[in-house]
Amino acid sequence: MLTDDHNPHNTMNQKKRLEIFDRLAAAIPDPTTELHYSSAFELLIAVVLSAQATDKGVNKATAKLFPVANTPRDILALGEAGLKEYIKTIGLYNSKATHIITLCRQLLDKHNGQVPQTREELEALAGVGRKTANVILNTAFGQHTIAVDTHIFRVANRTGIAPGKNVLEVERKLEKCVPKNHMKDAHHLLILHGRYTCIARKPRCPSCVIEDLCEYRYKTSYEEQDIAREDKRVS
Numbered sequence: 001m002l003t004d005d006h007n008p009h010n011t012m013n014q015k016k017r018l019e020i021f022d023r024l025a026a027a028i029p030d031p032t033t034e035l036h037y038s039s040a041f042e043l044l045i046a047v048v049l050s051a052q053a054t055d056k057g058v059n060k061a062t063a064k065l066f067p068v069a070n071t072p073r074d075i076l077a078l079g080e081a082g083l084k085e086y087i088k089t090i091g092l093y094n095s096k097a098t099h100i101i102t103l104c105r106q107l108l109d110k111h112n113g114q115v116p117q118t119r120e121e122l123e124a125l126a127g128v129g130r131k132t133a134n135v136i137l138n139t140a141f142g143q144h145t146i147a148v149d150t151h152i153f154r155v156a157n158r159t160g161i162a163p164g165k166n167v168l169e170v171e172r173k174l175e176k177c178v179p180k181n182h183m184k185d186a187h188h189l190l191i192l193h194g195r196y197t198c199i200a201r202k203p204r205c206p207s208c209v210i211e212d213l214c215e216y217r218y219k220t221s222y223e224e225q226d227i228a229r230e231d232k233r234v235s
């Protein structure tokens with residue numbers, strides 16, 4: 001993943017970073033996932049389903065799936081074809097169904113039906129990569145991991161908090177530089193800020209709570225915001 005968003009004359013420092021996270025934490029009082037779940041297993045399934053899909057779409061499908069099957073045994077009982085019926089509105093549902101069936105078998109065979117709590121064990125499960133493992137460790141088990149997705153990658157580079165050429169570089173930098181008191185929530189603070197304010201096409205800089213601290217070179221103005229709104233109305 002490459003970006004030209006970050007400022008080569010970055011002057012970000014720890015004092016500014018702390019101020020940025022303090023303000024984001026004040027502006028986003030409930031920094032958590034928008035996926036619906038009530039157990040580590042449900043979250044794992046929801047996160048696997050959410051790859052290249054919206055949280056809204058996943059929630060719609062799991063609202064029907066979880067009341068019927070929310071344990072590895074229940075999902076295996078549905079079978080791959082039965083599972084597909086519940087998730088067929090989600091992109092890549094064929095391969096996701098195959099992964100989920102294998103994953104459920106692995107959980108029963110190796111982990112007593114429980115979701116493991118280490119990165120190595122999580123990444124050994126079908127359909128679970130580094131990002132998914134980080135989400136589970138952080139959201140289900142409260143560990144201080146940051147799963148760098150497209151939103152976090154963009155915000156880290158634009159603001160100058162943790163610029164990097166790829167997700168791993170950004171992840172490593174964030175792990176080093178996020179103030180300790182914000183480490184647990186940093187993941188969701190950055191995702192939600194990226195999803196609703198620092199949006200990809202037209203960031204909402206005029207209403208951004210960290211506008212004066214952000215080092216992005218192409219901040220938007222009120223005029224551009226109005227033009228963007230007008231474009232939307234016309235189209």
Ligand code: SF4
Nearest residue numbers: 198203205208214216
């Ligand atoms: S000022 Fe603009 S570019 Fe910077 S974080 Fe806020 S919305 Fe994103």
